[in-house]
Amino acid sequence: MKAIGFKTSLSIEEKDSFIEFETAKPIPGAHDLLVKIDAISVNPVDFKVRQSSAKDTVLETPKIIGWDAVGIVQAVGEKVTLFEVGDLVYYAGDITKQGSNAEYQIIDERIVGRKPKSLSIEESAVIPLTALTAWEILFDRIRINAEKDKGKSILIIGGAGGVGSIAIQLAKKIAGLTVIATASRPETIDWCKQQGADFVVNHKDLVASVREAGFQNVDFILDFVDTNAYWDTMVELIKPQGHIASITGSSEPVVLNKLKSKSVSFSWELMYTRSMYQTEDMIEQHNILNIVADLLDDGLLKTTLNLTLDGLTADNLKKAHQLLESGKTIGKIAIKF
Structure with missing residues (x-):
């Protein structure tokens, strides 16, 4: 599968601050979904991790970041009960795992919600985190x-x-x-x-x-x-x-x-606490995402999307990170695959 990542922490203007590469499609564990990703969004945590996680070193395998995604469930683990193949889902992910800047991702079902029915994939992608x-x-x-x-x-x-x-x-x-x-x-x-x-x-x-x-x-x-x-x-x-x-x-x-x-x-408040520590109430993020989807579908909440870029490319991720690092962005940025 295609993925975008980095091997070392570089200024976003540098040629290899993001690199495109091929890697094996991940295999879901017992509670995991395998999701084919259709759209992602970027958040300040993305550039903070990119800037700090590979300083003064070169990783053997590129690190994939990204913590917001919308996609279709392609396969499920043996203990999955909340979703089925073909379901449209959205989620923010787990900072301890590989991220969403890729064609496929595995994600624990307990931190996944159903995609809002009334929103486009890019409008939905900016919501979870x-x-x-x-x-x-x-x-x-x-x-x-x-x-x-x-x-x-x-x-x-x-x-x-x-x-x-x-x-x-x-x-x-x-x-x-x-x-x-x-x-x-x-x-x-x-x-x-x-x-x-x-x-x-x-x-x-x-x-x-x-x-x-x-x-x-x-x-x-x-x-x-x-x-x-x-x-x-x-x-x-x-x-x-x-x-x-x-x-x-x-x-x-x-x-x-x-x-x-x-x-x-x-x-x-850290959004990753529940997934990072596998807390007893980890499934609350599934519940919250479903409540938020209902509120969006009922028109009580609205998407915060303000810019969409087309295509999973290193250049688009660079552009999104540059905008975020400026500190001047309004609302959210999505990348539609």
Whole structure:
């Protein structure tokens, strides 16, 4: 089968930052599906792994990355019960396994959902990773309850990005929250409003901007940009007994002591935790993806696709990574095979 990968971590402008190669079609294990991939999308995790996983070394076998895909089930493992050959599926994958930048992939059925019926393959391909991340951070980490928390305020730092775009929709339309999103350019401000943000504030002077919007403090904060860069700002803006959650990680220790006087909770979210550790509730990602598919088909959520590239090629992956690395992308990028 055809695949795109890399043997060493290079700048995306370098000729061999991605290479096309042939490799054997994988064989599904007991709980695995073999999926013929029709479309993928790219996420910031892709370029971060490409930049860091083969530094100062040359891999013997190219590494295949990619964590979003839509395709058709071609074969199933002996213990598979959730899907059959011929089913259309979508998923975000497992960071410990080979990725989706290939014609075929094996994937554990417990982290796969049915493709939304109303969306094209490219519209569907951009959903899984961001929807799982946004759903988990809202409902599994902060544990927002639509009945008791309806109308409360949430600040989403990084509203126009892939995760931010779907988080705005979920927070507004499913949780019933008052959504404040950050953006600074006219096009990103418009995008956040299109996703359902009630207020759009400027991240360059966030405290002043939030307060100008009429909020002295907010109940919840989601950080999709940089935990430490915004830490003091989040500490200032969060309400006593509020909750802050982040997906960005931190190269330096986070000063949790600053939350003590307000009795504020803090959570990390990593979409790969369930698959990486084979948690008892791993099948929840299957359930979430199916719920999200229903919400998309019912028109309560919409795709965050903003650009489609045609063809599984090294050049298209380079272009997508270049756009992501610029930090200026709005919504999501798909590659249709």
